[in-house]
Amino acid sequence: MSALPTGPRAPELSKTPADPAPPRAAGPPRRRRTGPSRPAVLAAQLGLAVVLVAGWELGARTGVVDPFFFSSPAAVAGRIGKWLGGGEVYGHLLTTLSEAALALVIGGVLGLGIGFLLARARTLAAVLDPYIKVLNALPRVVLAPIFLLWFGLGIWSKVAFGVTLVFFIVFFNTYQGVREVDRVLVDNARMLGAKESQLIRHVLLPSAMSWIFSSLHTSVGFAIVGAVVGEYLGASEGMGYLIAQAEGTFDTTGVFAGMVVLSAVVVVIDLLVNRVERRLLRWQPARERGHA
Amino acid sequence: MGDGDDGAAMELRGVTMTYQGAEGDYTAVREVDLAVAPGRFVSVVGPTGCGKSTVLNAVAGLREPSAGQVLIGGEPLQGLNRRAGYMFQQDALLPWKTVVQNVAFGLELSGVDKAERLERAREWVHRVGLAGFENAYPHQLSGGMRKRTAVAQTWIGDPDILLMDEPFGALDVQTRQVMENELLSLWTDSGKTVLFVTHDLEEAVSLSDEVVLLSAGPGSRIVGRYPVELPRPRDLLDIRTTPRFTELYGAIWADLRNEVMRTYERASHGTAGAGAVQDAG
Ligand SMILES: Nc1ncnc2c1ncn2[C@@H]1O[C@H](COP(=O)(O)OP(=O)(O)OP(=O)(O)O)[C@@H](O)[C@H]1O
Numbered sequence: 075m076s077a078l079p080t081g082p083r084a085p086e087l088s089k090t091p092a093d094p095a096p097p098r099a100a101g102p103p104r105r106r107r108t109g110p111s112r113p114a115v116l117a118a119q120l121g122l123a124v125v126l127v128a129g130w131e132l133g134a135r136t137g138v139v140d141p142f143f144f145s146s147p148a149a150v151a152g153r154i155g156k157w158l159g160g161g162e163v164y165g166h167l168l169t170t171l172s173e174a175a176l177a178l179v180i181g182g183v184l185g186l187g188i189g190f191l192l193a194r195a196r197t198l199a200a201v202l203d204p205y206i207k208v209l210n211a212l213p214r215v216v217l218a219p220i221f222l223l224w225f226g227l228g229i230w231s232k233v234a235f236g237v238t239l240v241f242f243i244v245f246f247n248t249y250q251g252v253r254e255v256d257r258v259l260v261d262n263a264r265m266l267g268a269k270e271s272q273l274i275r276h277v278l279l280p281s282a283m284s285w286i287f288s289s290l291h292t293s294v295g296f297a298i299v300g301a302v303v304g305e306y307l308g309a310s311e312g313m314g315y316l317i318a319q320a321e322g323t324f325d326t327t328g329v330f331a332g333m334v335v336l337s338a339v340v341v342v343i344d345l346l347v348n349r350v351e352r353r354l355l356r357w358q359p360a361r362e363r364g365h366a
Numbered sequence: 367m368g369d370g371d372d373g374a375a376m377e378l379r380g381v382t383m384t385y386q387g388a389e390g391d392y393t394a395v396r397e398v399d400l401a402v403a404p405g406r407f408v409s410v411v412g413p414t415g416c417g418k419s420t421v422l423n424a425v426a427g428l429r430e431p432s433a434g435q436v437l438i439g440g441e442p443l444q445g446l447n448r449r450a451g452y453m454f455q456q457d458a459l460l461p462w463k464t465v466v467q468n469v470a471f472g473l474e475l476s477g478v479d480k481a482e483r484l485e486r487a488r489e490w491v492h493r494v495g496l497a498g499f500e501n502a503y504p505h506q507l508s509g510g511m512r513k514r515t516a517v518a519q520t521w522i523g524d525p526d527i528l529l530m531d532e533p534f535g536a537l538d539v540q541t542r543q544v545m546e547n548e549l550l551s552l553w554t555d556s557g558k559t560v561l562f563v564t565h566d567l568e569e570a571v572s573l574s575d576e577v578v579l580l581s582a583g584p585g586s587r588i589v590g591r592y593p594v595e596l597p598r599p600r601d602l603l604d605i606r607t608t609p610r611f612t613e614l615y616g617a618i619w620a621d622l623r624n625e626v627m628r629t630y631e632r633a634s635h636g637t638a639g640a641g642a643v644q645d646a647g
């Protein structure tokens with residue numbers, strides 16, 4: 075945990091022109107707390123990606139991996155290019171994202187609301203506790219076919235499925251966040267004249283914020299998982315549908331292309347969440363930020 | 367002001383405070399009677415864990431007495447004490463609000479519009495010597511600066527009664543003296559009634575009109591009340607060398623020492639570690 079500036083060997087990985095590095099990088103990053111230098115990590119990450127993709131491509135070309143089962147990066151890239159160029163993928167993407175967004179909003183609002191309610195109403199929480207545990211223990215995937223039956227093949231069955239995933243994450247984190255709020259902060263606010271609604275707004279919500287945000291990352295992921303799995307099981311559009319279609323015709327290239335597009339979108343969304351989080355949590359000392 | 371017992375700004379009548387715990391109940395204070403006339407500065411001292419914070423919580427209305435009554439301005443207290451400002455022993459600033467927002471918090475809660483409350487808060491930030499730190503977050507401040515912010519946060523609402531729980535306990539000696547001086551100048555002529563908890567007897571004597579001594583817990587009672595008839599305005603540095611001060615200090619300390627020793631004995635007889643007792647001088 076040294077607060078020293080960059081160690082003598084740190085620039086090795088980054089190969090900046092100003093600092094011609096020796097040819098070989100040695101060992102994993104050594105500093106944990108202060109963290110290794112950003113460019114070095116970025117370079118290593120890029121390098122790893124290049125190695126993996128090149129290896130895959132090379133394997134496919136030389137026949138070490140069977141392109142029928144594993145496709146190849148070039149083919150996948152070509153397919154993505156075609157999708158983006160032809161515009162057919164946008165509709166599917168839009169469907170999936172709207173389902174995920176709806177699931178996120180509905181599940182989030184429900185989780186937040188009920189989390190707050192139960193954290194403040196101890197008796198109610200005690201009564202409902204076993205039910206919540208049972209519901210949460212239920213493997214959610216088994217619900218997907220039932221939702222299909224209840225809500226039809228359209229977007230709402232996927233939204234409902236996503237909601238069951240998102241709700242519990244947001245709910246548990248909100249509940250925890252509100253329960254663990256510093257007692258003295260609440261007392262102080264009450265002494266300064268805070269009513270219950272003001273207490274929520276000025277003390278409980280901000281205090282629960284870091285919990286809620288750490289859950290937001292997971293929630294976004296789960297909302298998309300919910301949408302895709304739902305589509306996969308029965309739909310007429312969406313990325314899950316696209317992937318299922320490709321699988322149906324043993325089109326591994328299509329499957330991989332779908333996965334890549336989805337991952338890229340999730341990464342972009344996660345970056346946006348990070349941004350929002352940094353804005354809203356700027357009062358936290360940098361070290362505490364982004365726990366969990 | 368301050369003549370006649372019936373005009374007490376706050377009064378505890380036979381107040382008993384019991385905590386319910388998993389391993390049985392714990393009575394922190396038992397049958398405490400205490401009346402404080404308006405405008406008086408009264409300190410409460412006693413060994414650690416004797417129930418000083420508990421008494422303040424009762425006066426604040428944060429915790430109801432298990433027996434007895436709290437009267438504020440002659441009226442029985444129900445719910446929170448709306449006339450009191452409370453400076454807690456622990457840090458109680460909102461970490462997500464800046465200094466000026468924290469100071470303005472009470473005004474915000476009572477619906478004062480933004481421009482006005484920020485202006486008034488800035489004035490207070492100046493008054494407690496934090497100009498230039500208006501937009502800092504609590505984690506960027508030193509302990510003393512956080513306490514100053516807390517003083518401003520509590521005083522800006524102009525409460526009649528001030529409850530202060532070891533406000534300067536965690537500060538170094540120099541900062542503490544500066545803060546004590548500021549507190550006195552804020553309080554002088556303000557007409558506010560102060561109930562001040564401290565484990566620093568010197569601080570208690572030099573600031574107060576009266577020092578109240580709580581006995582060792584459990585079931586602490588008031589075992590001594592010591593009027594401090596030192597002239598005001600006081601110079602906190604000079605006053606500590608006057609013979610009257612030394613005399614008073616010695617008298618209270620003799621009694622306080624007894625209570626501290628009893629707490630210490632209880633702690634070391636019990637299973638609790640002997641380190642549970644802080645320096646009470
Ligand atoms: N919430 C609680 N539940 C159970 N017991 C408590 C609780 N709060 C305080 N006590 C007990 O009541 C006694 C008095 O506590 P209090 O905080 O009033 O002491 P204090 O005189 O303020 O001590 P210090 O000088 O260390 O701040 C202590 O023995 C403590 O263990």
Ligand SMILES: [Mg+2]
Binds near residue numbers: 419455
């Ligand atoms: Mg205390």
